[in-house]
Amino acid sequence: xxxxxxxxxxxxxxxxxxxxxxxxxxxxxxxxxxxxxxxxxxxxxxxxxxxxxxxxxxxxxxxxxxxxxxxxxxxxxxxxxxxxxxxxxxxxxxxxxxxxxxxxxxxxxxxxxxxxxxxxxxxxxxxxxxxxxxxxxxxxxxxxxxxxxxxxxxxxxxxxxxxxxxxxxxxxxxxxxxxxxxxxxxxxxxxxxxxxxxxxxxxxxxxxxxxxxxxxxxxxxxxxxxxxxxxxxxxxxxxxxxxxxxxxxxxxxxxxxxxxxxxxxxxxxxxxxxxxxxxxxxxxxxxxxxxxxxxxxxxxxxxxxxxxxxxxxxxxxxxxxxxxxxxxxxxxxxxxxxxxxxxxxxxxxxxxxxxxxxxxxxxxxxxxxxxxxxxxxxxxxxxxxxxxxxxxxxxxxxxxxxxxxxxxxxxxxxxxxxxxxxxxxxxxxxxxxxxxxxxxxx
Numbered sequence: 001x002x003x004x005x006x007x008x009x010x011x012x013x014x015x016x017x018x019x020x021x022x023x024x025x026x027x028x029x030x031x032x033x034x035x036x037x038x039x040x041x042x043x044x045x046x047x048x049x050x051x052x053x054x055x056x057x058x059x060x061x062x063x064x065x066x067x068x069x070x071x072x073x074x075x076x077x078x079x080x081x082x083x084x085x086x087x088x089x090x091x092x093x094x095x096x097x098x099x100x101x102x103x104x105x106x107x108x109x110x111x112x113x114x115x116x117x118x119x120x121x122x123x124x125x126x127x128x129x130x131x132x133x134x135x136x137x138x139x140x141x142x143x144x145x146x147x148x149x150x151x152x153x154x155x156x157x158x159x160x161x162x163x164x165x166x167x168x169x170x171x172x173x174x175x176x177x178x179x180x181x182x183x184x185x186x187x188x189x190x191x192x193x194x195x196x197x198x199x200x201x202x203x204x205x206x207x208x209x210x211x212x213x214x215x216x217x218x219x220x221x222x223x224x225x226x227x228x229x230x231x232x233x234x235x236x237x238x239x240x241x242x243x244x245x246x247x248x249x250x251x252x253x254x255x256x257x258x259x260x261x262x263x264x265x266x267x268x269x270x271x272x273x274x275x276x277x278x279x280x281x282x283x284x285x286x287x288x289x290x291x292x293x294x295x296x297x298x299x300x301x302x303x304x305x306x307x308x309x310x311x312x313x314x315x316x317x318x319x320x321x322x323x324x325x326x327x328x329x330x331x332x333x334x335x336x337x338x339x340x341x342x343x344x345x346x347x348x349x350x351x352x353x354x355x356x357x358x359x360x361x362x363x364x365x366x367x368x369x370x371x372x373x374x375x376x377x378x379x380x381x382x383x384x385x386x387x388x389x390x391x392x393x394x395x396x397x398x399x400x401x402x403x404x405x406x407x408x409x410x411x412x413x414x415x416x417x418x419x420x421x422x423x424x425x426x427x428x429x430x431x432x433x434x435x436x437x438x439x440x441x442x
Contacts, residue, residue: 028054031089034100034115037123041073042083042104056122072126080131081107084189085423101129105189105423109133134190134425143202148209150245155218157238159184159211162198163251171256171280171440172207172246173197176239176272178263179292181216186262186409189423193262193409196428197436204437207252209242230352235268240275256280258440261287263380263408270361281368283436286380286408289359289387293328293350295380296343297321302378306418359391362398369398370439372432374406378417401435 084105112129185192198208247254266287304314373385392398411426
């Protein structure tokens with residue numbers, strides 16, 4: 001660590017001269033420049049880091065592709081581990097320089113990478129600033145995890161059964177993922193929401209089963225498959241199989257098995273419930289009611305407007321996705337529209353979801369049903385939670401919980417929600433865990 005710190009401080013101190021390597025437009029946004037530089041480094045675009053940025057004369061004498069890779073970035077990875085994304089930026093001044101601190105989430109720490117700009121907005125130095133180490137949480141001594149496998153032939157899934165040590169006749173919870181190829185922990189950056197839930201519940205005497213999603217465990221096989229693909233193959237079938245597996249585990253009370261779905265998994269709980277009529281109850285965590293294609297547009301609009309404006313490029317992107325949404329809405333069996341014209345998802349998937357109203361189908365659920373939602377979730381906003389309430393609040397088996405400050409990962413945060421905060425280490429909120437325990441213990 002000392003080697004890279006001293007090297008980069010040297011660059012910052014001795015590279016500060018106003019001599020330019022070319023005319024620099026005054027409209028350069030130094031915050032954007034700093035972020036782009038770190039982004040290019042993380043992607044191994046070392047040639048771009050040399051040719052696409054304006055440096056002072058002294059920095060030009062130092063900055064080469066070899067330097068950027070071997071002396072700067074690779075030692076950074078060696079010191080701090082895998083790059084996990086840019087979290088945020090902040091601005092300050094030092095000895096006449098404007099400093100943009102780009103906070104980066106690495107495997108073992110949050111690190112401020114400082115990019116210094118002179119008065120002409122030329123890059124005059126790069127160094128490391130504040131380093132905040134973070135270590136993965138340790139599994140409590142009172143619980144144990146058992147590796148398992150289940151599934152249908154050709155699609156066997158590895159998973160984890162988490163239980164309190166020496167526990168018998170246990171209530172249990174099946175954890176069902178959100179969209180995309182998710183591992184058993186629902187890992188996003190340094191965060192592992194399903195692991196958080198599993199460990200916390202086991203400490204309270206409740207078992208869980210979590211597993212690698214089919215699109216994660218068999219990703220290459222699915223990419224090369226020509227068979228129709230729907231949410232049944234992606235999510236529903238394996239959730240039912242996990243439920244069936246738990247029912248045959250000696251330490252589990254087969255009459256007290258619950259199923260919890262997060263995001264897409266939550267949206268599909270009514271479908272899963274149809275195939276698991278003996279389950280003790282169901283939980284919907286940040287699950288949508290609106291169609292996926294409509295939610296995609298709302299997410300894109302939200303992210304495009306985060307900086308307070310909509311550029312021509314933003315508007316063109318929104319228009320492209322709105323066209324895809326319209327393609328999904330008008331889709332009919334036998335359509336020749338490609339996946340590229342349908343958000344990268346095959347037509348069979350969309351046709352399976354046509355006409356599906358989760359809140360309406362949830363009225364057929366007679367077991368206890370708990371719906372949980374964070375107030376800072378921009379992916380599944382609070383308006384979706386309100387739709388569940390409007391449809392189900394009159395039903396005695398349904399209960400609702402809205403948590404102030406929680407994002408889509410069920411982790412507490414502050415300010416306008418944004419994707420970068422998913423790179424900040426956190427844990428599923430204790431109050432949400434407590435409500436899960438209470439719901440299952442009843």
